[in-house]
Amino acid sequence: MPSPASVPAHGPSARPGYRAVLRAPHAGRTFAAALLGRLSYGVVPLALLLAVRDATGSYSAAGAATALFGLASVALSPVRAALVDRHGPRRALPPMAVLYTALLLAAAAATARPGTAPAVLAALVVAAGACTPPLGPVMRTLWRRLLPDPALLRRAFSLDAVAEELLFVSGPLLVGVLLPFVGPAGAVVAGAALLLTGALLLVASPLAAAPGGGAAAASGDRRARRAGRLGGGRALRCAVLAAAATGLALGALDLMVVAFAEQQGRPAAVGWVLAALSAGSAVGGLGLGALDRPLPNAVRLPLFTAGLGLALAAAGLAPNLLLLGAAVALAGLFVSPALTTAYLVADEAVAPDARTRAGAWVNTAFNAGSAAGGAGVGLLVGHLPPPLCFALAAAPALAAAPVLRTRDFGDAGSRRKSDPAPDAAA
Template sequence: MLAPYKDCLSRPHVTYLFATNLLGRLPNGMAPLGIALFLRSHGMGFGVVGGITALYGLSTAVGGPLLGRAVDRHGQPRVLWISAVVSAAGFLALIWAGGNTGAAAAAAAVAGLASPPLEPCLRTLWPDVLDDKRAIATAYALDAALQEVVFAAGPLFVVLIGWLAGPGPALAVTTVAMVAGTLAYVSPEPVRRWRAEPRRPDWAGPLRSSMLRRLLVALACVGVGLGGLNIDTVAYQEHIGQSGLSGILLGVNAAGALIGGLIYGARQWKATTMRQLQVLLACMACCYLLLALVPPPAVAIALVFLAGLFLSPVLACGFAIIGDVAPPGTATEAFAWMVTAVLTGNAAGSSAAGVAEQHLGLWASFLVPGLAALASAVVALVLLRDAAQPSATRSVKATHP
């Protein structure tokens, strides 16, 4: 099982690129909680705290594709360097703003808009660093699995630093991690030499690909499921009356995603990537839909773990398909749109689950991630049908030989 990872990580630059990129991406898991705790420490109400934290997430979703397009035009180092400095200035301004609501909101927006697009940059780079599709597929799977570490470890770091030094220093450490990771990532030769293919100038960029647009809809539905699950676990904890259960459920889901990604990347699959995506989404939908029965805690834990097993492979399939269908010269922007789709879906899922729970009950709230995953599987089925058409302008190739 470990052989594909040993082969991938033994290639020149791969381990270094993973380590530095993940360090720079650590604020993705730290910033939302760090911002919320910092604002609460200055006496802001939960409504304001939630609004500013949401503004940071929305700004990140908006800025990602814009910065991705800049990377495709000007290369990675310059754009990443500048965006890291501007985002750091936003975080520092947020610390300086303290309890000033307007200044804090503006600073959070700047920090989010300029957040360095490290995720899409790394995924765009793999075809240049790795010389065969098997190694590239393994790198995608490892990336999807390790992303769970970022979102699991980030909040823990914020809590630990906040307990030791306070919420202000926690935000400062978030800023340092982003800048240090970004600067370290852009230093090796493969990053400095990378250039996108020549592109056809138009405003749509990668979105002119109908396959990509449909895939983004499917991935947005995956994001809806993740956002809904965040709310569902809290509501389920209150329903059961067991303190800390929400954290256990989310932690088990992240552990499942980590394990699932590692297993997926260690094996060769005969089915095409599109077929894999369809099956994985259908399995995830089944796990989520069964939660609508509001089962006992042991069963709920098992179901969210199983749902997590399919999550990282779904994302890895998404990475591979985007790499195939993105028009020439638009790969970084295309990967950035994937991040935007998932983030936007996440916000919509949280809102939908909250409304469903308030008006219909817990079972309806649990239906949100289930129906979202089912919708994603249906979109994937349409994609599979279109990919099989001989008239398709670009075929979707299998990730694994």
């Protein structure tokens, strides 16, 4: 018998919402474990930055170490996701989590001794970044196994995107709470412990042993995997492009808000302006998931990407911080919906045994775009007027929107024949 979560709702009186998503078999415990582990992603970068700074007395060394950690984590994310697709979460995640934890503990111990060579610290943090478990892509793959119904899957992906964004906001706040008690090195240890605990709880869930992970759906899929091909065609490329454009816009926005607030003589206002972005993103993401009959993915992806670009360009015309905050909140309305749609497109574009890797490529594109956006606008702020900086930051999203227009992405109106049956995931 199919699980309740896999049965589509019919009629205006039967509209399964977010509660139905979390009440699906094992969904609540699995999602909570994934979120616990992913909280580490918001804790570790800042904790490492502060710990390396204390150990070396150099902000440049701290910044370089943190950048290398992020680069190793982002660049190798598809490789780690491929291991999960090939071997399944229960075999692939624990070794990654243990190595990640051990290397972070070694880095924390090294930073606890002032005078440690920056090269030693850099080697440890790069190695740790290379082992970062892809808990986000794994969780989205598990959502697909559990919720083959398109409406419920969209709600799950929306909830996942909003929760992940909130984790990246709460992670630095947790570091601030921990610092007076355990110091930066202790905060690194706490971040490592969060990841290890969350990953082990995740693989202990019955969902992590559901059929479909690590086993080829057909001999053709096995041959493609051996050849290193991901597949997905134009749909996957569009999902990656949309994520990269969104990352570029957001990476640039953070620094531009800082510059604008300083120009207005109110640097402390940066926090609430960026909080408006997160609030708008949460509203937009939850709103998308609550819709009963949203536009197809092929329409939503360019629409949300263009909306983000237009709102960002309009933010550059704000004469004061109040209106800037309103414009940034408007831009936020498109962030989670754009990323949620990109993940859905990528998930549907590839074979079931490649979904973790496809999601990792979308995640990698967003993170790489964010880093590039911050670096690029850093060269422009102070040399160009703010409206022009905002317009240039919006340009990638606006330029990507026409490219993303296509007649069909193969929306998730019907499951792939190779997907597990609904009751198999339960």
